[in-house]
Amino acid sequence: MGEYKRIEKLKHDVMVRRLITIAAVTASALLQVFVIQTFMRPSNLLSSGFTGVAILIDKVASLYGGSFSTSLGMLALNIPVAILCSRSISMRFTFYSMLQVFLASFFLKVCDFQPLFGDVMLNVIFGGFLYGLCIAIALRGNASTGGTDFIALYVSNKTGRSIWEYVFAGNVVILCIFGYMFGWLYAGYSILFQFISTKTISSFHHRYEWVTLQITTAHAEEIMKAYIGSYHHGISCVDAIGGYSHQKMNLLHTVVSSYEVSDIVQLMRQQDPHVIINMVKTENFFGGFYQAPIE
Numbered sequence: 001m002g003e004y005k006r007i008e009k010l011k012h013d014v015m016v017r018r019l020i021t022i023a024a025v026t027a028s029a030l031l032q033v034f035v036i037q038t039f040m041r042p043s044n045l046l047s048s049g050f051t052g053v054a055i056l057i058d059k060v061a062s063l064y065g066g067s068f069s070t071s072l073g074m075l076a077l078n079i080p081v082a083i084l085c086s087r088s089i090s091m092r093f094t095f096y097s098m099l100q101v102f103l104a105s106f107f108l109k110v111c112d113f114q115p116l117f118g119d120v121m122l123n124v125i126f127g128g129f130l131y132g133l134c135i136a137i138a139l140r141g142n143a144s145t146g147g148t149d150f151i152a153l154y155v156s157n158k159t160g161r162s163i164w165e166y167v168f169a170g171n172v173v174i175l176c177i178f179g180y181m182f183g184w185l186y187a188g189y190s191i192l193f194q195f196i197s198t199k200t201i202s203s204f205h206h207r208y209e210w211v212t213l214q215i216t217t218a219h220a221e222e223i224m225k226a227y228i229g230s231y232h233h234g235i236s237c238v239d240a241i242g243g244y245s246h247q248k249m250n251l252l253h254t255v256v257s258s259y260e261v262s263d264i265v266q267l268m269r270q271q272d273p274h275v276i277i278n279m280v281k282t283e284n285f286f287g288g289f290y291q292a293p294i295e
Helices: 002-043 049-063 070-085 089-112 119-142 148-159 162-183 184-204 221-231 260-269
Strands: 210-217 236-241 248-257 276-282
Touching: 002 049, 002 089, 002 184, 002 276, 049 070, 070 089, 070 276, 119 148, 119 184, 119 221, 148 162, 162 184, 210 221, 221 248, 221 260, 248 260, 260 276
Parallel strands: none
Antiparallel strands: 210 248, 210 276, 236 248
8 A cells, every 4th residue: 555655646746747847848839929029020039059050041931932830940950969869868858949949830820029228238137047047947847948958968967067168159150150241230239149148047057066065974774774865876975973972973975966955955854854954056076976867
């Protein structure tokens, strides 16, 4: 009976995670379309990644009297990359990322958001922040907005380091092409837009940042057993004596990914309600470090 309840609870947790992911990709897609229609199009700005490439192709086609559907372009560019990256990134992650792309393409067809500002700089600032936020929402929901996000996450998961700065550099190259063909003024605005959105992503998405946990406890064995049973990180233990109480205790030391911290702290507090945990940001780490695969 106990095993049955455990399985039912697991199913419930999986269902909750799926609902959260669906809600995140839907909100992300709707916000992305809102930014494109409300801030970007009125100011002639170009977005990042494959969405920006699709918009650029449409603008190039318009020079020759043609047109290229941005929504269809987003799908045509994303599907091949999704197929290639699905072998290294989980199928679940790829599926929900493509769901975000399909929803964004659909919302572009059916939504008609009106501009809020007549000032280009206000559109750059607010649009850049909200565009970065829409990507961060998808990432926090265990999905992405597709395109270069797939590439960035694939490389980051292999190296254990965030590469959003390199993605920004790649987007700048696209924007330079945009500037050469359509004028440097709005290309400059678009680069500033990308810089703001990249900084926003980095502020909300911390998967590839490390944190050192320094734990003081009188129940080291219980904490280490629970920790090793749940996570794939090493942990060190040394004997210590409290300077005030003069009681024997242990100092534990481990390095974890920042997105794991809240769950690890909760796990340790369950084993020792009086545990003391100090968190220190880790700039560099040399040696073996387990990076959980993208689910």
